[in-house]
Amino acid sequence: MKYINFLFLFISLPLFSWQGEVNNLISRPYLSNRHIEFLQRICDEAGGRLAGTWENEKALSILKEMAKEDGLDVRFEQFQFPGWLRGNDSLFSLKPRFKELRCVGLGYNAPSEPIEAEVVYANFGYTDNYETLDVRNKIVLVNQERPPNREELLRYEAIEIASKKGAKAILFINNKNGGLLLAGVGNFQGTPNPIPAFSITYEDGQYLLRLIRKGIKPIVFVKSNSVCVQSTSHNAIYTIPGKLKQKIVVGAHIDSWDISQGAVDNGVGSAVLYGLALNLSQYKDYKYTIEFVWFNAEELGLWGSKRYVEKHNKDVVLAINLDMPGDPRGINLMGFDYLRPFFDSTLAKIKGFNLENGVQNSPWTNSDHMYFMFEGIPSLTMLGWMEESMYRHYHDFGDYFDKVNKNYITNAIAFLSVVIYSLANDFNDFKRLSREEVKNLLKKHNLESRLRKQKEWIFD
Template sequence: MKLLAISLSASLLGAVAAAKPSEDIVRERLLGAAFLDNQSYDLLEKMTNLYGGRITGSESNEKSMQLLERALDENGIANHRELFTFPGWERREDSATLLHPLKRELRSIAMGYVDQHPTFAAELIYLGKGTPEEIPQNSQGKIGLLAANVKLSQDSIQAFATDNGIKGLLLTNRKNGGQLLARTANYSGDASPIPIYSVTEEEGHWLKRLVESGENPRIQLSTSSIVKDIECANLVATIPGKTSKKIVIGAHFDSWDLGQGALDNGLGIAQAFDIARLIHEINPDNHYTIEIVWFNAEEFGLFGSYAYMEQHQDDEIVAMINLDMVGNPIGANAMGFDSLLPALETFSKDLNGFALPKDVANAPWLGSDHMPFINQGIPSITLNAPIKAESVAYYHDFGDTFEKVDKEVLSKSVGILSLLAYQLANDPSLDRPRLTEQQTIELLKKAKLDEKMKTAKIWPFEEN
C-alpha cells in the first residue's frame, strides 16, 4: 500500500520519485560512511595544527570557527552565527615566583577570572584542603597553598579572602608530570576576589615541604590577565525537517588555551560536523528539524548554551544531545528524563552490531551545555563514552593535543551518534511538552543537584 501511495503521488506531481530508502538501509549507510568517509579526523587535525587551543575571544577561536564554516559550506550545509556578549576573561602575562629561600619562577597559570592587580609578595602558608581547622591562626595578608583536588566554590574563595584575609591562593594540581589545570574560578563571570594560580603537583609538594621545614617561603604574584566583556558566536547548522520542532545536537566549540583542546572538546566539534554531514548526505528528510550547535564560552561557565537558550526561548525543542568529550560510546544517559528511556533503550540494544554494553543510565550531572536545556525542562541526553585514561589525564592542560585522538574510536562514535540522531529525529514519542518548572525542580532535587547548584550560584529558580 505504501509503495502504491508513493508512486501515485509521484505520478500526480509528474516527477520521478526515488523510493525512500528503508530505515535499515539508512542505518547501514550512516554506519558505513562513518568509517569509510570520515572527514572529522582531518578537520580536527587541521584545526588543532593551525590554530591550537580555542579559548573564547582569541584569534584561534575565530579562525577555527571560520575553518568549520568553510567545511560546512563546502558540504552545502546551511549554517549561521548567533552572536552574544558575555562577561569573559583574557589571559595575559602572569607569574607566580618563589622569592625565598631561592628565586625561581614557578610553572603556574592564573585561573579564569583572576583579574589584574598590583604585583605583591607575601609569606606562603599551607592550607591543606582548606577546611577551617586547617587554616593557620595568622593567615592575614599571606598566600595560601592548597592540596590537590580541593573543590573551590565561589563562596569558599570569598571566605579565604574576607574571613581569613588571605591575599592569594596556589592550587596544587591533581596529576603529576608538570601538568597544570586551566579552569575557571567561578561560573558567574565575576572577577575572583583574590588571585588563584594552578601550580604543578611537583612544585606544590616542594612548596609544602618548604613551609613545613620552617623556611618561611615567600611568593610573588603578578597578574595582568583581565576580566572583560567578550563578543563571540555560537555556530548553528540546520537540516530542516517536516516540522520546525527540533532536535538540538550540541558540542562546545571553545577550549582552554594551554594545549589544542583536541579531546576537550575537539572531539565534539568533529563528531558534530560528521553527524551533520552524514545525515545531510544520506537522509536529509527527517521528521524533526535537526539543529547542530557549536557553543562558545562553555569553559568560562556555559555562556554560549545559556545565550542560545535565551535566543531560542520559544522554540519547540523535543530533545537535546550534548557531546562533550565523547570517546568510545558504551551507554546513553537520559539525564533524569524518564520520557527518554524507551527511545534510548531501543536505541542501545539495536545498533547494527554495535549494541551499547552498559544499560541506559538516568542520572543527570552538572557542568556542561546540557544544563541550560535541562533547566528549561527539555529532555537532554549525554553519552557514557570513556576516553583512554592516559589520554584524558591531559584534560585542560598543555597535553590535550591531536595525537591523543584515536581515529577508529572517532569513526565509531560518529557512526553510533549519527544513528542516535537519525532515530531521535524520526521518533514521534518525543513530541511532548517540556517539563514544567516544578517538574524540573523535582528532577534536579531527586538527583541531589539542587544544593550543588545553589553553592555554585547557578540555581535558576526562585524556589529554594
C-alpha cells in the same frame, strides 16, 4: 497468492528501508576523513580556542570554510559575554631560593599589584582550616582535591574564603602529578576573582609544603596580568529543516582553554558534531528539524548555550550534548526517564557497537546541556569511554591532537547518526518537565547543593 505478496511487501518495505538507511548511516563515516581533518585543522591551524580570541574565531572560519566545501550552510549567531584574557602572569619562589613556579591563572583573574608574601598552608581551604592560621597579607596554599568524606568545596568557594581571611593570592596544588596543571574558571558569574588564583603543579606544591613543615617560610612573588573584559563570541549553527519547526538540538562546545589545543576537550565533540552534520544532511525529509550547534564560551561559564537557550528554547524538543564523547558505550538520559523505552529498542537494533553501559540515568551539570535541562527540555549525552592517556591532560597544557584516538570519533558519529535519525523520524512524544519536576530531578540526583554553591539554583 497475489494478496499475500502484496501484504508481504507492505509489511517489509518500511523495515527494509530503515535497515538500508541504517547501513548507510553507519558505514558512511568510515568512508570519510572530513571529521578528522576538521579536528586537526582546529587544533593545529587555530589552536587553544578560548572564546573571544583570534584562535577561537579562526576555528569558526575553518568550520565555515570546510562546511561550505561539503555543502553545509553554517551560520554564526553573535552574543555578548563576560570575557577574559590571560596575561603573562608571574609566579616565582624568592626564598629560600629563586625558582620559577609553573602555573596557570584561573579564569577571571584580574590584574594585580606585584605581591611578595609568605606562603601558608590551609590544607583543603575550608573555613575551619583557617582556625589557627593568620593569612592576612599572605599567599594561601591549598590542595586541589577535597576529602571524600566532606562536603564539596568548589575552587570558587576556596578563593572567596581565602580572600575574606585577608589573603593576597591563592595557589591550588594539582592532585595529578607529572607537572600537570588544571585550568578552569575562578567563578561562574564572570566577575573578577577577589584575589588572583593559580593552579600549580603537584611537585611544586609538595616542595612548598615540605619547606613549610620544616619551619622554613617560603616567600613567593605573584603578579597577575590577566584581564576581565566584556567580549563578543559566536555560536555556529547548521540546520536541517524538518516537516515540523520543533527541533532536536545536537551541540558541542568548540571553545577550549587557551593553554593547549583543546583536542579532547572539546575538539573531539566538535568533530563528532561535524561528522554528524555531514552524515545526517544526506537525508532531507525528517519529521523534526535537526539543529547542529557548535556552542562557544562553554569553558568560561556556558555562555554560548545560555544565550542560545534564552533565544531559541521554545522550539527545542530535545538537546544532545557532546562534551568529550569518547568511544560509544550507551546513552545517558540525564533523568528524563520517559525516553527509556525508545532508547532500549533503538539500541537493541544496533548490533556491533559495544554498548555495554546501555541506557542510564546519571544527570550532571556544568556543560552545555544544563540550561536546556533547567527549562525541562529532555537532555541527553552519549556514554563514552576513553583511556587514561587520552583524558589525563584535561585542562592541562598537553591536550593536543596526538592524544586523540581517532577511531572513537568515527564510532561515535556512526552510532549517534542512527540514534538521531531515529529520533528525528520515529519519536513523537517529546514532552518537557515542569519546573517542579526539574527541581525534584536535580534534588533526587544530589545536584542541588552544588548548584546553590555556584549561585545557579533557580528553583526556590
